[in-house]
Amino acid sequence: MLVLAPEEDRIADANPAAVRLLGHPRQTLRGARASALYPGQLAALTVFTQAVLAKGHWWTRALAPRDAAGRDLRVETAAFPLPGGPTLLLVTLADPDTVHRRQVDGEAEAYMRAGLSEWQRMERIFRDIEHGNQLILRAAGEGIYGVNAEGVTTFVNPAAERMLGWAAADLVGKDMHAAVHHTHPDGSTYPHRDCPIYAAFRDGAVRQVDHEVFWRADGTSFPVEYTSTPIRDRGRLLGAVIVFRDVSQRREDERRLKSALAEVDTLRQRLELENAYLKEEIRAERHHQGIIGRSPAIAATLRQIELVAGTDATVLITGESGTGKELIARAIHEASRRSARPMIRVNCAAIPRDLFESEFFGHAKGSFTGALRDRVGRFELADGGTLFLDEVGEIPLDLQGKLLRVLQERSFERVGEARTRAVDVRVVAATNRDLRAEVASGRFRDDLYFRLNVFPIQARPLRERPEDIPPIAQHLLTAAARRLNIPEPRLSEGDVRRLCRYAWPGNVRELENVIERAAILSARGRLRLDLPDGEPARTPDPVRLPVAAPDGRPATEAERRARDRAEIVAALALTGGRISGPGGAAALLGLRPTTLASRIKAHGISRDDGDLRRS
Ligand SMILES: Nc1ncnc2c1ncn2[C@@H]1O[C@H](COP(=O)(O)OP(=O)(O)OP(=O)(O)O)[C@@H](O)[C@H]1O
Incomplete structure (x- = not known):
């Protein structure tokens, strides 16, 4: 100066x-x-x-x-x-530079002074919220906290302190997202920019979120449901008030309820299906009390049923439609140790191709369009019982491999599920097709055929055993009269002659229909038989023919040997491998023990033969 x-x-x-x-x-x-x-x-x-x-x-x-x-x-x-x-x-x-700097600093100070007052005003607003609602904030069971537009905590109520494990003093003035909302439930980082609470400052919209977690001071987390409401002052967004609650208990209750409902659903389904099968069984029971017949063919069938029922060996029943294949399957089941559990029938011809797998093995919810809930398959339903695969020849080739696997391994997976389930099921299959011809033409897997054909039983057509017609007709007439609640009409000798002359292409089922119709039309105790026109002549009595193949031709040497072998295997399985003595396999088969021993040797049957083992 x-x-x-x-x-x-x-x-x-x-x-x-x-x-x-x-x-x-x-x-x-x-x-x-x-x-x-x-x-x-x-x-x-x-x-x-x-x-x-x-x-x-x-x-x-x-x-x-x-x-x-x-x-x-x-x-x-x-x-x-x-x-x-x-x-x-x-x-x-x-110095002009110093003067300039002072000038800039002066302006900055003025700006800051103005900013500070803004900041103080904002703080006042949050303080007002806190003070004005002190009672509510303290009493509320929900956690409540406020954040300003920078995400800095302005207040925290006691419930939030309790839930988060932080003292309000530790959080106020700090970045709230970084303290309690930093990580997703799966452990990945939760960036500020994705946080819905912070988004509320940007667009001013209220957010309700119920799938996130808040983190406690001790590093543990809990599921929350929160609402973030933006705070405005003269049109400007100042921050937000967040109200949250711990929903752990609710989630746990929901989870328990869901799993209980799923279990109930599975059980209900199982019961529904079992019920349907039981009804079917009762209906079947009403129709017939057993296998009727006095022909050598029926006697042979009954002997075979007796032989195989006590084992778990797979049975393949062949024969024309209506010959009683299902009746035989049911008789095997009834005489087996599995009779306390149901026999589940699957009509393989009636299942749409793309539903085969789900029908057999069940499916998990959502495994394909339309799989709205978990479904129990027939294998699972038959657990402990018998699965009757009717029309087995109709199973598509690509599914035959899967069926073979279950038969071999006794386990399967539901469609859309990785878990392997074990089952204890005895399989009885039936077909009216010539399965060997199907194998020869490549439509049926030979390995599955051999697996099913462990113990073959053939249901003979009625025309090959006319001596069975009178007793079956009488049995069916009694049953029909009872069902129709009418006095039982008499079956005259003439009626029997007419019935025996007819060839019965529809076998016993056709006979059943004819008898039922005759019973309905009967008047004054007289039966009115209405047989198809012309009453076709019966084919030469094939009962006297040697054991025939399913298509009616005589059995080949190989077939006779296969059947002989299967019967021996079944007899041995039934007697636990015992050949001689009362109740031994030789006695069951009506053979001398020495004869049976040499046949066992000739067929190459060994003690550890898979068929002898009861599964
Ligand atoms: N020997 C018999 N004794 C009494 N009733 C019989 C006999 N054989 C068959 N039936 C009766 O005939 C009807 C047809 O029998 P079943 O359904 O067992 O034949 P199926 O061979 O299985 O026929 P499909 O091949 O068409 O399924 C049933 O009502 C059954 O009870």
């Missing part, structure tokens, strides 16, 4: 800063000519001093004082006249 006397062109005084800046001692400066300090700038100096005197205060960057080293200094010169006495000017010399 300098004091100038402009009228005398003299420097009146200089302060230490001016002495330092100009490099002259104070004594030199005092009394020196002012214009000497500004060589060649007299005009500018005169304009400046006059402006100061005229305006009362002036500044310029046009004056550059020369220092002791001879340098012209770049300064900002400002001055005002000192009050009283002769004319003296107080002149300040300042």
Whole structure:
């Protein structure tokens, strides 16, 4: 700073800063000519001093004082006249950069001051929310906290403190997302930008979320349901209030309920299906009390049933439609150790191709379109009982392999499920097709055929055993009269003769229908048999033919040997491998023990033969 006397062109005084800046001692400066300090700038100096005197205060960057080293200094010169006495000017010399910086700082300060007041206003609003609702916040069972537009916590209620395990003091002023909402339930990082609470500040929308977790101070998490409501002040978004509740208990209840419902559903389904089968069984029971017949063919069948029922051997029943294949299967089941559990029948001809797998093995919910819930398959339903595969020849080739696997391994998987389930099922299959011909033509897998054909039983057509017609007809008539609640009509000798003359292409089922119809049409105890026109002549009595193949032709040597072998295997399985003595396999088969022993040898049957083992 300098004091100038402009009228005398003299420097009146200089302060230490001016002495330092100009490099002259104070004594030199005092009394020196002012214009000497500004060589060649007299005009500018005169304009400046006059402006100061005229305006009362002036500044310029046009004056550059020369220092002791001879340098012209770049300064900002400002001055005002000192009050009283002769004319003296107080002149300040300042570095223009410093002046500029001060100016910027000044502006920033003013800005900050303004910002601070905004900030304080916002804090006031949150404080008002907190104070105004203190009672509610304290009493609320829900966790409640406020965050400002930067995501910084402004208040936390006691319930939130309890649930989160943090003291309010630890959270207020901190980034709330980073403290309690940083990670997804699966452990992956939850970035701020994805957080719905923060999104509420951006778009002002209320968010309700129920599939996320909050993290406690101890590092554990709990499922939450929360609502984030934005706070506005004069149209501006200031932050949000978040109300949340711990839904662990509700989730657990939901999970338990869901699994209980699924179990109930599976049981209900199983019961429904079992019920349907049981009804079917009862109906079947009503229709026939057993296998009726006095022909050698029926006697042989009964003997075979008796032989195989006690084992778990797979049985293949062949024969024309209506010959009693299902009746034989049911008789095997009834006489087996499995009779307390149901026999489940699957009509393989009636299942749509793409539903085979699900029908046999069941499916998991959602495994294909339309799989709306878990479904129990027939194998599972038959667990502990018998699975009767009717029309087995109709199973599509690609599924035959899967069926073979279950027969071999006694385990399967439901469609759309990885879990392997074990089953204890005895399989009885039936077909009216010639399965060997199907194998030869490539429509049936030979390995599955051999697996099923462990113990073959052939149901003879009625025309091959006419001596069975009278007793079966009588049995069916009694049953029909009972069912129709009418006095039982008499079956005359003439009726029997007519019945025996007919060829019965539809076998016993056809006979059943004819008898039922005759019973309905009967009048005054007389049966009115309505046999198809022409009453086709019966084919020569094939009962006297040697054992025939399913298609009616005589059995080949290989077939006879296979049957012989199968019967021996079944007899041995039934007697636990015992050949001789009462109840031994030889006695069962009506053979001498030595004869049976040599046949066992000839057929190559060994003790560990798979067929002998009861599964
Ligand atoms: N020997 C028999 N004694 C009494 N009833 C019989 C006899 N054989 C068959 N039936 C009766 O005849 C009807 C047809 O029998 P079943 O359904 O067992 O024949 P199936 O060979 O299985 O026929 P499909 O091949 O058409 O399924 C049934 O009502 C059954 O009770």
